[in-house]
Amino acid sequence: MSQYSPSEVADKTGFSLDTLRYYERIGLLGDIARTVGGRRTYSDDDLGWLGILQCLRDTGMPIADMLRFAELCRAGEDNVPARVSLLESHDASVEEKIAHLRAQQQRIRGKIDWYKSTLSASEHAAAEEVLT
Amino acid sequence: MSQYSPSEVADKTGFSLDTLRYYERIGLLGDIARTVGGRRTYSDDDLGWLGILQCLRDTGMPIADMLRFAELCRAGEDNVPARVSLLESHDASVEEKIAHLRAQQQRIRGKIDWYKSTLSASEHAAAEEVLT
DNA sequence: CCTTGACCTGGAGCGCACTCCAGGTGGGAC
DNA sequence: GTCCCACCTGGAGTGCGCTCCAGGTCAAGG
Structure with missing residues (x-):
């Protein structure tokens, strides 16, 4: 259960800092933890989810569909x-x-x-x- | 050596009328023949070229690259x-x-x-x- | 002759997925 | 204390590939 700074995540995933913030803003990435000072700290789970997003994006899924998938994932186990x-x-x-x-x-x-x-x-x- | 109206070409190729005009404007499609009244008439050659463009586009070639290819094709046999x-x-x-x-x-x-x-x-x- | 529908032009607008910017804050090194 | 760099925010801007629009023209059918 490590934690990662924004730039570490950018390096690991290939997403730009702006894209990471953008995805969070539109709800593809929900509620990233913050330090006391307000900086984002990404968890291993977040990295895993980013991996899935990358996969879907790279295979041509539009953001709107990724969003629906994200909502399904947040909504609970029964779906x-x-x-x-x-x-x-x-x-x-x-x-x-x-x-x-x-x-x-x-x-x-x-x-x-x-x-x-x-x-x-x-x-x-x-x-x-x-x-x- | 048939001739085709814009809408026939749109039907045959799947390109929209607007896209056909757009491609002509940017130089992907050079000098389509016209009737006396000014309407475009596409030849079999034009259709063939559109087929190539479709192929390149559908495999993800950006328009700028298609343009370079088009220029090579227009420039002569020695290239x-x-x-x-x-x-x-x-x-x-x-x-x-x-x-x-x-x-x-x-x-x-x-x-x-x-x-x-x-x-x-x-x-x-x-x-x-x-x-x- | 009149209507109608396909076609013409130049230029503006759109949707997507980012990407950039200005102005400001946090916190470790010296 | 002060530097500096990574980070923050909201909002504007970008690039691509079309797509739409207004206002006008052409030609076949009735």
């Missing part, structure tokens, strides 16, 4: 099924996103190959030109 | 190697993006499983409660 279904539907959307990315990537690779074939064709033509 | 290297580096970034997405997805699935295990544990507890 665990709701949390699960939210995560499961997000998981499915991530799956879709990956599939779409793969499909588009194939098209890009096709384009690359096509360019390369025109390149070697023109090389060939150039070689022939040298010969004649 | 095909530059286009290829641009696409190849983008392809690599897509690969990275997918890998990151997969990794985060695994973490989400882990969380789901963890929730489910707490659920079945509490079910178990409830069942015991009924028995006692």
